[in-house]
Amino acid sequence: WVERFGYKRTFLWFFATRKFIMMGVLFTPLVLAHYGPSAAFYFVAGLMLLFGLWRAIGETAYYPWTQEVIPMATRGRCDAILLITANGVAALSMGVASYVIGHGTGLSRFMWLMGGAVVVGLIAVVVAFPIPGGAPVTGRAAADSHVRGVGEALADRNFVWYLAAQGLVIVVGSFVLGFVPLFAKQYIGLAPERVILLDIAALVGSVVSLLAWGWAADRRGSK
Numbered sequence: 001w002v003e004r005f006g007y008k009r010t011f012l013w014f015f016a017t018r019k020f021i022m023m024g025v026l027f028t029p030l031v032l033a034h035y036g037p038s039a040a041f042y043f044v045a046g047l048m049l050l051f052g053l054w055r056a057i058g059e060t061a062y063y064p065w066t067q068e069v070i071p072m073a074t075r076g077r078c079d080a081i082l083l084i085t086a087n088g089v090a091a092l093s094m095g096v097a098s099y100v101i102g103h104g105t106g107l108s109r110f111m112w113l114m115g116g117a118v119v120v121g122l123i124a125v126v127v128a129f130p131i132p133g134g135a136p137v138t139g140r141a142a143a144d145s146h147v148r149g150v151g152e153a154l155a156d157r158n159f160v161w162y163l164a165a166q167g168l169v170i171v172v173g174s175f176v177l178g179f180v181p182l183f184a185k186q187y188i189g190l191a192p193e194r195v196i197l198l199d200i201a202a203l204v205g206s207v208v209s210l211l212a213w214g215w216a217a218d219r220r221g222s223k
Helices: 006-036 035-069 072-103 108-127 148-152 157-177 180-188 190-221
Strands: none
Touching: 006 108, 006 190, 072 108, 072 190, 148 157, 180 190
C-alpha cells in the first residue's frame, strides 16, 4: 500500500499528521482536571498508540526511499553521518529538556517542551520536501496482493533470520535500557532532570564511534 501511494508522499503525510496527534498531549492537563488521572493515562496512551502507528507507516516508506537517494557504495558512511547528526541534536535536546524540567514547575514545563517539539517536527517535514525520489510504484509490483506479498516476505529464510536477530537486539538493548530511568529515579534517587542526562551519555558514546563503523561497513562489509 505504501508503494502504491508513493514512498515520499507516505512519509511526508504520516510524519506531518503525527505532529497533530502529538498536539493532543497538550490537552492532558484539561483531561486531568475534568476526568482524573485514570482518564488522563488512557488519553495519553491512546495518543501514543496512534503516534506509534503513524510512525511505523512513515518509516515503512522512509527506508526504501533512502535507498533511492543514497548510493550503495557510501551508504555506511552516510548512515553514520546521519546518526551522528541525529544523536548530537538529540543530546542537545535532552540537555534543554533537563534544564527546563529542573528549573520549571508543574505540568507547564512539559507542555512547553512538547509544544516546541511539535513545531520543530513540522519544520522538519517542510525541509524534507526537496529530497528527490520516492515516486509511487506502478505495474505488477503495485498490483500484487498485500497478503500474498507479506507471505512471500516471510517465506524468505534470510529475512526470517534477520527478524530473529533484530528481535534479540531489541530485547537486549532497547527493552533493558527502558528500565534504566526508572531504576535511576526509584533506587539511586536521581532527580528527573539528572535521569535525562543519562540518555545524553549513551548518545555521546554512539557519536564518538559511529563514523569509524560507517567507514567499516562500506569497506569491510555491513555484515
